[in-house]
Amino acid sequence: MTDGPTTDGPPTADPTAVPKPLVRSASARGIATLTLDSPHNRNALSTRLVAELRAALEEAGRDDRVRAVLLTHTGSTFCAGADLSEPPSASGAAGLVALLRSIVELPKPVVARVTGHVRAGGLGLLGACDISAAGRGAGFAFTEARLGLAPAVISMPLLPRLDRRAAARYYLTGERFDAAEAARIGLVTIADPEGDADEALAPVLDGLRRGSPQGLAESKRLVTADVLRAFDRDGGQLAALSARLFASEEAREGMTAFLERREPVWVRETAADAGADAQTGGAGATPGAGAARASR
Secondary structure, eight states: OOOOSBOOOOOOOOTTSOOOOSEEEEEETTEEEEEEOOGGGTTOBOHHHHHHHHHHHHHHHHOTTOSEEEEEESTTEEEOOBBTTSOOOHHHHHHHHHHHHHHHHOSSOEEEEEOSEEETHHHHHHHHSSEEEEOTTOEEEOOGGGGTOOOOTTHHHHTTTSOHHHHHHHHHHOOOEEHHHHHHTTSOSEEOTTSOHHHHHHHHHHHHHTSOHHHHHHHHHHHTHHHHHHHHHHHHHHHHHHHHHHTSHHHHHHHHHHHTTSOOHHHHHHHHHHHHHHHHTOTTOOTTHHHHHHTO
16 A cells, blocks of 8 residues: 555544644744644645645744744654545645645745655645755655546646656656655755754754845745746646546545555556466566566
8 A cells, every 4th residue: 555645534522622723833033933733634735734824824924023934744744645534626726726836935935844754745845845854754755646646736846846757757656765865856955864854954044044034035036936937827727637636536446445455446457467467478477577566
């Protein structure tokens, strides 16, 4: 099975209680820290988390004392991607487009601190951030193709920044890769797989504190121009593609298989074909190939 978006529901709660925020905000020494804190679904991009994160970004953007935003997380997962417990909808895809664009357009640098797993749509958050550091415990995977989906919306901030050959490999295979590889392909800025992300970010945050509001805003505008053009050109089309894929029969099979912790039908079919080739000596079969493929 692949690890990706989650479907675990929240625990039963008192309906009269004020909901615990899924995004916690704090500010100190010119840095607004926004912490994804939705452990029940591994910080998945639920409708509520997306809305809370957008609101927190807007608040940080209005605060004249804030020079930069630090986006981090609780637990061992930075973000698991889409929340599969919610029904697919066009509004959900549009909400993700709006969130990613709000990070890119914010006139203050947004820095990601990653010390856990990042999957699928969570990688879009990293692509939208201006600077990112991955430390001990970080791991990455584009799991969409294994679920009958595609990294559609998140391609807008990612493809202008990723090595294209690496993007093709990881988009298509869903393989996991580590922090060092993430830095090599342009997904993150700084990687210290055995180290502390906070130590790696210390000089970065110090440099941002020294920037003037105008200088930071206009400098960011220069380096995000290509990304914003991608949103202008492709935002509506890719949101529609994402909604269509999530509602498809093939994606329903992929997500159901994920829920049931089994292989989807297309993997079982491939394994069956490999076994038949091995037994009959069919074209392309090599000794042991069927067993190897069936075990993947």
